[in-house]
Each structure stands twice: as C-alpha cells, then as structure tokens.
Amino acid sequence: MNKKRGQQSIVFTTPPVITSAANIVGPMEGEGVLTEFYDHILKDNLDDNDSWEKCESSMMEWALKTAIKKDQSSVNDVDYVLAGDLLNQLMSTHFAIRNVGRPFLGMYGACSTLAQSMLVGSMLIDGGFANKVAVAVSSHHDAAERQYRFPTELGVQRPLVSQWTVTGSGALVISGAGDGPRITTATVGKIIDIGIKDPNAMGPAMAPAAADTLWSHFDDTGRQPSYYDMIYTGDLGSVGKALVVELFKERGVDLTAVYEDCGCMIFRQEQDAHAGASGCASSAVVFAGYIYRMLKRQKLRKVLLVGTGSLHSTTSYQQKESIPCIAHAVAVEI
Structure with a gap:
C-alpha cells in the first residue's frame, strides 16, 4: 500500500495500536463536565510543589508513568518518548522526562502537540523504527498565564473571546501490536x-x-x-x-x-x-x-x-x- 495519500496525508500499512491512556487534571477541571473520565484530580494548582511550573512537570511524569503501568509494561519497554508543553524550551517536559530515562524527542506544536506526537509516534512504529512509544503533553493555567499574558495575581479582566488554559496532562502508549483502537x-x-x-x-x-x-x-x-x-x-x-x-x-x-x-x-x-x-x-x-x-x-x-x-x-x-x-x-x- 502506498503510505503517502494525496498531498498531506499518510495511510499506515500496519496501523499502530493505542494500548493505554492516562490523564490527570487540576481542581477546576475536576469540577467540570468530564469528572468521571479523569484518572486523578489534584487538590489544588500546586499539589505540594513549589511552583506552577514544577506542578506541571509532576503531572506529566505521573501521566506518562501511569499510562505505561496501565499498558502492563515497564519504562524500559518504551523505545521513544515523544512529549511537549507550552512553556519556553519545553521546560516542563524536560524536567519531567529527566526522571524517565528513555530516548526522548521533544515535540512542539502548541496546543496541537498531542496530535503531532501521535502522528510522529505512529510513523516510527509503522516504519519499523520502534515497537512501543509513549506520548505525553501538559499545560497549566497559571504557568501559561504567567508566560503568555499576566500573572493571575494581577486579576486582569479577560475578554469574552478568551479561553481558559487547562491544568492537566494526558499520555498514551502506542504499540505495534496489542488490543485497542x-x-x-x-x-x-x-x-x-x-x-x-x-x-x-x-x-x-x-x-x-x-x-x-x-x-x-x-x-x-x-x-x-x-x-x-x-x-x-x-x-x-x-x-x-x-x-x-x-x-x-x-x-x-x-x-x-x-x-x-x-x-x-x-x-x-x-x-x-x-x-x-x-x-x-x-x-x-x-x-x-x-x-x-x-x-x-x-x-x-x-x-x-x-x-x-x-x-x-x-x-x-x-x-x-x-x-x-x-x-x-x-x-x-x-
């Protein structure tokens, strides 16, 4: 089968399987619509960390390791980790992944980073370069506000067209074989x-x-x-x-x-x-x-x-x- 389809698309010859998934969110997200679909809800936006940025790193590390555990795999079974966040130079990601100890590719597509990581991870597996990859992304409302707009302590009024940056992290394990979508x-x-x-x-x-x-x-x-x-x-x-x-x-x-x-x-x-x-x-x-x-x-x-x-x-x-x-x-x- 021709893997390239049209101008921009790929058809995977052996479609990779999403064998596990994990997520973690902040307290505001936990009080929202999808409460029953979160693996863990933080008690506050610091979660015993010294800063919002450190909290974001800890969320990503938790989501990544939880997804791998759900996959009934060990960290050493993962060939590559693909991950990213919104902060300068993927700061939250780098501090999270330093505790994982696996080959790492930093991904940045702003809020498209999950889809980008899934896409690249699937190419690695379908191309025969990996048997199992883990992907993870994170964001934190207060950390993103501090970088891109104003510290939340200022209480700046937000226009109605603005959106609220989600505090949370999601991770997936994508495998060459197994059960799942x-x-x-x-x-x-x-x-x-x-x-x-x-x-x-x-x-x-x-x-x-x-x-x-x-x-x-x-x-x-x-x-x-x-x-x-x-x-x-x-x-x-x-x-x-x-x-x-x-x-x-x-x-x-x-x-x-x-x-x-x-x-x-x-x-x-x-x-x-x-x-x-x-x-x-x-x-x-x-x-x-x-x-x-x-x-x-x-x-x-x-x-x-x-x-x-x-x-x-x-x-x-x-x-x-x-x-x-x-x-x-x-x-x-x-």
Whole structure:
C-alpha cells in the first residue's frame, strides 16, 4: 500500500495500536463536565510543589508513568518518548522526562502537540523504527498565564473571546501490536495565518487552520465527514468551533451532526471559562479519558482528532507579529 495519500496525508500499512491512556487534571477541571473520565484530580494548582511550573512537570511524569503501568509494561519497554508543553524550551517536559530515562524527542506544536506526537509516534512504529512509544503533553493555567499574558495575581479582566488554559496532562502508549483502537491515517497540517494579532483570540485564529487540515484530509483520503462517528478539534472553544462550522457551510457541508471541540467539553458554563478550554492538555485529557474510553467500549468506532495550535510567542507578540496557526489530524478507529 502506498503510505503517502494525496498531498498531506499518510495511510499506515500496519496501523499502530493505542494500548493505554492516562490523564490527570487540576481542581477546576475536576469540577467540570468530564469528572468521571479523569484518572486523578489534584487538590489544588500546586499539589505540594513549589511552583506552577514544577506542578506541571509532576503531572506529566505521573501521566506518562501511569499510562505505561496501565499498558502492563515497564519504562524500559518504551523505545521513544515523544512529549511537549507550552512553556519556553519545553521546560516542563524536560524536567519531567529527566526522571524517565528513555530516548526522548521533544515535540512542539502548541496546543496541537498531542496530535503531532501521535502522528510522529505512529510513523516510527509503522516504519519499523520502534515497537512501543509513549506520548505525553501538559499545560497549566497559571504557568501559561504567567508566560503568555499576566500573572493571575494581577486579576486582569479577560475578554469574552478568551479561553481558559487547562491544568492537566494526558499520555498514551502506542504499540505495534496489542488490543485497542488503531491510528489508521494522519494528515500533517500547514501553517495558516489570517492576520489576527490578539493572543486572546486564539479560537478565531486557529479555526482556518483546522478547516484547512480537515479539507486536506477529506481530499487526500476520499472520505466524507460522515465516515466518522465524531470529529474532535483540539481547543478552538465556542468561537472557533462556530467559525469552523461556518467555513464548511460556505462549501455546502454541514458538520454539526459529527463535530465537537474538546475545548467546549471540559468546563461547565457556570465555571466562567468564557469561550472554553485551551492548552496542550485540552485535547489530551479529553482524548486520554472520554474519547479513549468510548472507543474501548465501542460506543465510538471511528474518530478524527484534529489538534489545533496557536504558534505565537511572547517575543512575536511584542514584535506585533500576527499569529501563525497549525492543525494536525489523526484518525483513530476500532
């Protein structure tokens, strides 16, 4: 079989298996909609650590080791660890992985990092370069606010279009053989920049990238949206999700029956997250919890996860640059 399909997509000859998943979240996330689908909920945003950043590292290490334990494997069985976060130079990830002791590839796609890691990990396995890989991502609301916007102690008023960075981590073990849902195809996204400069408006900035990757996936594979039980974008929130629906309507396609955004699934309306959730952990905790369990129970059989990433930095914002965005898609099927 030709592994390359169309311009941007890959069809895996021997689809890798997601053999385990684990997630951990902060207290606000634990009080949200998906409480029963989390493996562990922190009592507070420090969890006995000295800083928010150290807490984020400890969450990733916990999620990664828990996923490996659920896989009934040891750390030494893992050929490569692929992981990333939102902080400068993947700071939280590097401190987490130093305690793992396995070959490591740092991944950065902003909030698309989970999908990117799943995609690259599947290529390593299907290409014969690994038998088992572990992927993990994390984010922390207070750490991300301190880096990208304002320390939470300042109490700066957030605009309604803004989203709440998820405190949490999600990890998966992907294997060449075993039981579980399989990663069958993947689509690598392109950077799309429509000129938005407001770092609070990440949903509107990322929506065109999500739509572009979805169209490329459907064109490359010959599939229709109805092929999937559900299509999940990463963290567009309510505003970005509505824009994706509108962009597809302009092409005569109604996505509403099979489309949801992970950023709209985490918090309750009364929790005042404004436009919804964001962060690397947004898609990670939803996929490693709710979506993975629905696949295992066969209540979902075909899912397309589209990780979305806003690739701006504090430096680019200070230089008044616009926000480049990316989206990667992975199809997971029973």
